[in-house]
Amino acid sequence: MAARLRGPGWYRAAIGIPIGFLFGAGIDILIRALQSYHPLIDGHALTTVGLLSTPFGFLIGIGCFDYWFRWASGAPTVPEDHSGHGARTWRDYFRVNTDHKVIGIQYICTTFFFFVAGGAMAMLMRAELAAPGTQFVSPNTFNGLFSVHASLMIFLFIIPVFAGIANFVIPLMIGAPDMAFPRLNALSYWLLPVAGIMMLASFLAPGGSFSTGWTAYAPLSTHTPLGQTFFNIAVQFAGASSIATALNFLVTIITMRAPGMTFWRMPLLVWANFTTSLLVVIATPFIAGSQFFVLFDRTLGTHFFDPGRGGDVLMYQHVFWFYSHPAVYIMMLPGFGIISEVISTHARKPIFGYRMMAFSLMAIVVLGFTVWAHHMFVSGMFPWLRVPMMLTTMLIAVPTGIKIFSWLATLWRGVIHLRTPMLFALGFITMFTLGGISGIMLAVIPFDIHVSDTYFVVAHIHYVLFGGSVFTIFAGIYHWFPKMTGRMYDETLGKVHFWLSFVFFNLTFGPMHLVGIDGMPRRVADYAHQYATLNAVISISSFIFGLSFLVFVYNIIASWRHGPLAEANPWRAHTLEWQVSSPPPIFNFDDVPTVVGGPYEYGVPGAVHGVFKERKPVPAGSTATAGVTTE
């Protein structure tokens, strides 16, 4: 037992949590005592400090810092025996693991847990909004529901699930044995559940959860009850996780590519995560800053957003959107990468205009930093700034258009296999084009003045983030499911899942364009009677849409347990992750591959992407000889 308590794991974490809390509480009480504050024990102060110190107690307990502590204190470091690597039983997924494949699956499962939690909140909201008036929840609870819903979906689902998929796939794709910093990778993962549980726990705070939207505009957020503090601090943990992972991806992609894997031979998913990581590293500190400002105003008596004392309310929005607009691309570029892989593989054709696809990603990164104030056209900011921001916003349509048209040209004359990942990719193109068009409309200032803060915006963001991002996530999960689990998913259930989601997604979010333009503001617990009919339609569709997710859950769980075993390369793809067994060996490649050509040379006789010393991978349908390059 004593050994269990000394070693990393859940027992030690169970002790670390109270010690972490008591450490924070001790500092708080000591400072209050030294300054003769009354009362000595203050609930708000204890919670705030506890929210910062308790997670560290947990992280140290579970074992995220063991190696570094030993190394920093000069103790003899234990030679790496790889006991923290790989998963042999399901228990290995519940400990600090340094294997990128295990971490990838930890990420995906954890984020889907929060996706379900956020989705359940959406269902509650739609139940409340099914008819005008108050049905199930009070207005304050309702505001809490949409705030936590959005925060979970953005910070605990879309952003990290892409990091999870990339974690599993990227090292395999570039021919690396793991990520560059495996221990940092593990820490990045364990910061996530901390952030998510903190957001959920805010419902237990007196006064309810944070209820100022995921945007948390000051000064509303500096004056609301304690729940807001949970958001301020949870965002710091989620943000730290994002930044650490992004750095890890950058270093991995720059330094750990297999011999011959030049930048122009990288699969587009690698390009997408490279550009996304640049965005994360540059932008995320801004939201961290904005939430620290709010936290300081709330707890330390600063006046960043108190105009009576020299504060500036609009500054919050500028800093917040300087992260949160690029964040939209953080939530979209990895999806672009997934769609490129899926379309090229399942249409059996090289990506049309590969270099332009990579350049357009870079263009979006650069332009993405020049458009933030389009969220603020009615905010009362300096009016002149609006027109240049409109122009840059509309210009993003150009690189985005390049991607859509290139995918279409890739489909053209391909041999299209309509498997589930391909269906989701096609659904994505449809929804994302609509979301992109409504995005252009929102950039047009005179129209935006009318529809800003209405359901039109709710419709737009769900077309971009659900019809866009989440459809790419489903495409990616189905596409790499055989590689991740070594088993095949059920194709029929996958198709049922696609068609139910596709139809009821549109019936849920399509009508929101109408009610928005007609004058229904967003973030309301109650609405005027003229919107009752469409809201009833939206609510009913949303329930079926929500239930369609159960088909996915059943398919994944049943297939993971009992599905037919997958071959190494069921899609006959060229990229490196498909050239190893499913699931891959513990260190990915028994011998390091040499990359000899582009990743998507479908239709080129004898073309391969990488060759292995020992065995030569033979793409089905061709008799390849190793070393044949393309073009």
Added chain:
Amino acid sequence: MLPKSPLARMFIYGAIASVILLAISLSIDWFPQQGAAAAHKIDTLYDVLLIVSVPIFVLVMTVAIYSVIRFRARPGDTGDGPPIHGNARLEVVWVVIPFLLVSGLAIYAWITLNDIETKKKGEMIVHVTGQQFEWSYAYPGPGGGQIQSNELYLPVNKPVKFEIRTKDVIHSFWIPDFRLKSDAVPGITTNWRATPTRVGLHDVVCAELCGAGHSLMRGTAHVVSDRTFTAWLTKLGGGASATAGKPGAAPKGPAAIAQGKQLFASNGCTGCHTLAAAGASGTVGPDLDKVVSDAAKYAKGRPAAAYIRESIVTPNAFVVPGFPKGTMPQTFGQQLSPQQIDSLVQFLLKSGGGGGGK
């Protein structure tokens, strides 16, 4: 390289689909009624956006659907498509055309923006103030003074400029029929201009999340003829100077209760509380029809008047169980004079005794 006939056929399908979808999308009645001069321009702008967008969407869909039907793998087909890696001319086309399209739209939007925001001659200035969870207004009065009102009346066909402020958090002053809005931001004054063109009632909506009562922060703009407006303003100006009171003339008895009732309406209380005597049915805060019995329940020993006064001036001192702390604005102590608070307390004592005191 590409066979000619499928492209031509696709073009025809696409053109037909575009026409049908455009006809549908342009015939939908998207907007609420047009209540101001800008509405027509913004609605036209939206139609132009539809005319540009629908064919683009149809183009994407036509190519996607056609490809899926025409190039779908037959069972057992393990072949690959032709290794086409790109086409420089095509790629230039789909960079240049979208660039020109969005540039054109941006210029059109800029012109429209300048058009609807130009200063008009003879503008009337109306001060708009947001607070949780009610709007109030002030009109220019005789001698440079201001006439306060908690109702918005506007003369038809007369340009107006709204100067927008807030007492607490950010709100957003929006009249959907006018198509215009702007946030009300602490510390600064924002504005927008409009010329109401349609006599009648128009919704006023708060579009920025401002707290628990946000969804109830709705009001009405009365657009009336010039003559009706002048009469209304004159009556209001006269009435206001009579009740706003000279110092020392504190109303007593029924007069105080009447003033309390007026204060209850003009300070936003109706947005959150239920009170039959004031015709209020808000559910954000406690039901004030029961305020006297609540006082007996929660303020043991103290008189009900003291309990009500404390709840107005320092609302967080005690919060009725089941309601969140910090929702009720804490500014009424400074905002209202002690005499006004007296009147409000008397009004609530009289009318909050269980639905009586109509």
